[in-house]
Amino acid sequence: DAGVIQSPRHEVTEMGQEVTLRCKPISGHDYLFWYRQTMMRGLELLIYFNNNVPIDDSGMPEDRFSAKMPNASFSTLKIQPSEPRDSAVYFCASSPQYAVNYGYTFGSGTRLTVV
Amino acid sequence: SQQGEEDPQALSIQEGENATMNCSYKTSINNLQWYRQNSGRGLVHLILIRSNEREKHSGRLRVTLDTSKKSSSLLITASRAADTASYFCATDYSGYSTLTFGKGTMLLVSP
Numbered sequence: 001d002a003g004v005i006q007s008p009r010h011e012v013t014e015m016g017q018e019v020t021l022r023c024k025p026i027s028g029h030d031y032l033f034w035y036r037q038t039m040m041r042g043l044e045l046l047i048y049f050n051n052n053v054p055i056d057d058s059g060m061p062e063d064r065f066s067a068k069m070p071n072a073s074f075s076t077l078k079i080q081p082s083e084p085r086d087s088a089v090y091f092c093a094s095s096p097q098y099a100v101n102y103g104y105t106f107g108s109g110t111r112l113t114v115v
Numbered sequence: 116s117q118q119g120e121e122d123p124q125a126l127s128i129q130e131g132e133n134a135t136m137n138c139s140y141k142t143s144i145n146n147l148q149w150y151r152q153n154s155g156r157g158l159v160h161l162i163l164i165r166s167n168e169r170e171k172h173s174g175r176l177r178v179t180l181d182t183s184k185k186s187s188s189l190l191i192t193a194s195r196a197a198d199t200a201s202y203f204c205a206t207d208y209s210g211y212s213t214l215t216f217g218k219g220t221m222l223l224v225s226p
Contacts, residue, residue, distance in 0.1 A: 004157070033213065042218040043158075043203070056213070091157055103148060103160025104214060 006092050006107035013114055018080040021110045023092030024073055031095040033104065034067055034077050038088045046090075049075065082114045119147075119204045119217035127223045134191040136220040138204030139184075145207050147180055148214065149189050152201045161189075161202075194224045 005024040013019050025032045034046040047057040049069045057067070064083070069075040079086055089111050093104040119140040128134055138147070146165045150158040164171045164180045164187065171178045177190040191198055201221050205214040 035216075043216040045213055045215070048213055093158075101146065101163075103150075103163060104158070105160070106157030108157045 004092055004094050004105050004107035006090075006110050008110060009108065010111045011113070013082055013112070015083055015114055016081040017114075018078065019082045019086075019112060019114075021077040021090050021092075021112070023075045023077070023107060025075070025092070025094030026105055027073065028096070029094035029105070030097045032069060032075050033093040033095070034075070035091040035093065036088045037091060037109070043091075046077070079112075082112075084114045087112055087114050119206050119215065121202070121204055121217045121220040123220060124218075125221045125223070127225065128194060130194060130196055130224055130226050132194055132224075134194050134198070134222055134224070136189045136202050136222070138187045138189070138217060140187075140204075140206045141185065142208050144182075147178075147187050148205045149176075149178060149187075150203045150205060150216075152203065152219070154200070158203060191222075194222075196224050196226050198222060199224045 007022045030051055033048040035043050036046055037043045044059055046059045047067045048055055052069045065079055067077045089109045091106050091109045093106045095104045096102050119138045122137045144166055146163055148163045149161045151161055152158045162173045162176055162178050164178050166182055175192045180187045201219040203216050203219040205216045207214055
């Protein structure tokens, strides 16, 4: 398995533009997580899915953020409109059933810069 | 915040020395995990220790857990330059099905 695949690796966009981040989890993993990493706040959980269903989106900062998982092999995180404070590294991770009993497998992340 | 907290924030040692990192957390947990993050990369799972375990080994890694003190330590023995990375502890708090990560310890191993 190629692991968790995220795209793009880097994204530079102007304030106000829409940004879409993509993630392909490991086949057979039931859980998918979106995290955001900044120096100030560390790793923050934004949202997670179980069997393609969003379970907890309480970490999504505001309505400008949305996430979908249309099928077991694909998820998107969208920011519309983007703001400079959204600049961060966004990670997708996946895990088998009973996620906390296993390690998460992380993607390489998308470094987002909003100018 | 329910984050675990790693200590120290940064650690610099020479190759061959041992590196010890600590993690403290706030409430009851089911298990605690340690991850490594190389610069510009995603996190990699290293080891998981359950709340009913006190010590666990994996290669050059040794993890201890003291639930009475709500703390854990990660020991890397005979460190190598390739061990240079940030190390994070992550906890799943009882009743929650996700991991909460600390802010990490940056380890620099010099040749």
